[in-house]
Amino acid sequence: MSEGSIAGLDLHLPLSGTRPARSLEDAIRSLVSTGALPVGARLPAARALAADLGVARNTVADVYARLAAEGWLEARVGAGTWVAAFPAAASQAGTRPAAAPPFELRGGLVDASDFAFSAWSALARQTLAELPGTAFSYPPTAGVVALRQSLATYLARTRGVAVGPDNVVVGTGFGDLLSLVCRALRGRGARRIAVEEYGHERHRRIIAATGLEAVALPVDADGAVIEQLEGADAAAVVLTPAHQFPTGVPLSAARRRAVVDWARRTDALVLEDDYDGEFRYDRRSIGALQALAPDQVVYLGTASKALAPAVGLAWAVVPPAWRAEVLSQREAGGAAAAGIHQHVLARFIDAFAYDRAVRRRRAEFRTRRELLEGLLAERVPSxxxxxxxxxxxxxxxxxxxxxxxAVVDAAARRGVAVQGLAEFRLGDGVAPAGIVVGYGAPSPARAERGLELFVEALEAAVEGR
Structure with missing residues (x-):
């Protein structure tokens, strides 16, 4: 057997010494069928490939001709030989992701196609042109100074967070920062952490992976029942106080004061997940809980809802007494956020493009919620x-x-993906029947139809159809 390496396009082509043409044909067909040679890839000229493999030019030319006749390749006059869009190759590749539901109405998701492409790309070009060479080295463990300064200003202005640049730690996502803080807690001997009974299963898996046991706090019309922390033997609690996920209730003022009092009395930590605190529609958003007790609360936020998950940046405002341990966990685990992205986001915030992105989405999401509310009142008042x-x-x-x-199934039959409230509950207790409807993920052109189909499915389930 011999193997060739082709200048300009590296391919692994095992050839048989006795049947070079057949083995070359099989090798190219295999690369195309698995997707290793993608549709639209240009193959080396027959003469160049033959010289590299040590075979006759006619051998390669005949193989190209046979594969072109079968539809695997496409010979373009004067432009070479290319991988064709061959249906059989795509079906055999087995690498394509499963098709997403036509209408994605699960909670907590956003329309990534609504990303502020023009503003981001313009600022990215400007940033790359102006950054000094030192900015392309490894970023500081806590994050790029420029971004920490920008975030400190933004969070104080928009969410009332008590913060300076030295308090900010940048991460790759909420889960990344949650893991860092939980590992720091475990390092101090913590065994248990309280969470709201409804929330992301993924977050509970992250907590478990750090060695902590998650204990559930009931959620009612005033948010998490803080009184139950007294007997929970928890060293910390994770809350979504501005807008509980996924029930949507805020933590009441009395319970905000109660959780701060509990944290101070027991020297516990509160992890404030402010995942969508910027998106309040009926009046000014509720300020951050962190401002009530900056020494006891870790404030956590992310760019994924205002911009897009692919930005891959989140932030924690960490009390001074915990900063060294959180950064130690970052150094131990690695995977710091990309420095260039941090510089671009800093410029994006400083140019008030982040504010504009939030306002645009706030207006769009308000319209969608009002549409759903109107459809429910009209068609399914029960x-x-x-x-x-x-x-x-x-x-x-x-x-x-x-x-x-019944509702989830009826929606799925109409091509709509939603989730029942029970899917978000920790434990085996009985939850009141409800459907979590996310209106952030559909594109503007499809949101209205998706919500109409959901209400149609709900109406059918209520009527037993």
């Missing part, structure tokens, strides 16, 4: 919409005799 007029999702409470599974 169901009710709950939670603040805020965020990227809402909770639709179902009539007593309607099961969540």
């Amino acid at each position: 169901a009710s919409l709950h939670g603040l007029a805020a965020g990227l999702q809402c909770l639709v409470r179902l009539p007593a005799d309607v099961r969540e599974e």
